Amino acid sequence: MSTTSATKPPLTVLLCAPRGFCAGVDRAIQIVELALEKYGPPVYVRHEIVHNKFVVESLRAKGAVFVEELHEIDQPDRPVIFSAHGVPKSVPEDARARNMFFLDATCPLVSKVHKEAQIHHKRERDIVLIGHAGHPEVIGTMGQLPPGTVTLIETVEDARAYEPKDPANLAWITQTTLSVDDTRDIIEVLRARFPSIASPHKEDICYATTNRQEAVKAVAPSADAMIVVGAPNSSNSQRLREVAERSGCATAVLLQRAHDIDWADFDGISTLAITAGASAPEVLVEEIIDAFATRFDVSVESVRTADETVSFNLPRQLRPDAAE
The missing domain is CATH 3.40.50.11270 (Rossmann fold)
Structure with missing residues (x-):
């Protein structure tokens, strides 16, 4: 027998904004x-x-x-x-x-970090990259300079143990998709140990990563559960799930598609928050909301914490006015 709206439990979906594509x-x-x-x-x-x-x-x-x-x-x-x-x-x-x-x-925001690394190298500074080993962005950034030039720091413990060749001539850069809070803790340790360490002119963690984390922090304490739509190998999506947990959400899961939902995780909830990592399309968010609508009487509320107007130019060869 099909479930009617009269027998479905009510569910408020708090939809984080910004979310999804950057x-x-x-x-x-x-x-x-x-x-x-x-x-x-x-x-x-x-x-x-x-x-x-x-x-x-x-x-x-x-x-x-x-x-x-x-x-x-x-x-x-x-x-x-x-x-x-x-x-x-x-x-x-x-x-x-x-x-x-x-x-x-x-x-372009990753390219900015590449340029920073090259400038520090020209100034003969030891360079610390805060990031996750093996991530393509980290491999790309470290690969801008000769091997051994950049030291990867992943944790506060790494920052405490780090011993540079010249403590007076240091600089730090970061992967663009990190946890804002974790990165802040690492930077505090580095600055306490090396007061003259050079920092980026503008934050390396990108605007979209920061905005999506702030939106999660705003809604997580009010939600019984949170879904982050994204891929398991997406750094910014994994950080969103961690931020939700730290912000007081008892159940925070990362899902790629609606068919990945484990309904046992959502038994008895009345408020569900949903966000999406920067590489997750909106159609997947809609798919998950539709899946919940088959089991719950869903009402959706958008919670917006920032407006995004950033856009980047296409490569010259692909612009409409490019010569054939």
Whole structure:
């Protein structure tokens, strides 16, 4: 027997805003779509363009071919796109050596961190990168400079143990998708130990990461549970789940799709908060709300904590006025 609205328990969904796509992700996806339109398939993409399986599969269906390394490309005359996370300097050098035509979809805010690292290196500073080992953005940032130039610090304990060659000539930079609070704690330790350490002119953690975390902090204490829509390998999505837990939400889960919902996690709830990582499309948020609407009498309230108006230019070759 089907459940009627009269027998469904009420559920208030607090929808965090901002959520979902940031300007860097939006730009990266546009670059792949426009390249497919302009040059036709296949267009190769090195690494997942953004960390979201739904997005990757959608682009694959349009003719994008995803590879981990350039040597996997069996049609080297076709365009290749570098992902939003950024790449080590060796990757474009390799592409040039292979006479490949490439488009760089690196988020401009990640490129900003790359430039900072290069400036510090020119000033002969020891460089500390706060980030997560193995993340493509960290690999790309450390790969802007010779091996051993940048020291990765992941935790407060790492910051306490760090011993630079020259304590008076230091600088720190960060991955753009970190927990604002965790990063602040690490920076406090570094500044206490090394008062002259140079910092970025403008915060490295990107506006979208910060805004999404602040929205979660605003709603988490009022929610019985929170869903973060995003991929398990998405750093900014994982940080949103952690922020929700720390902000007092008893149940905080990261889900990719509605079919991943474990309904036992949501027994007896009356308020559910939902947000989405910066690489998760809105259609997946709607899918999850629809799934809850089959079991609950859902009312949706948007909770907005910031407005975002940031946009980034496309590569020159893909702009409408670009010469053929």
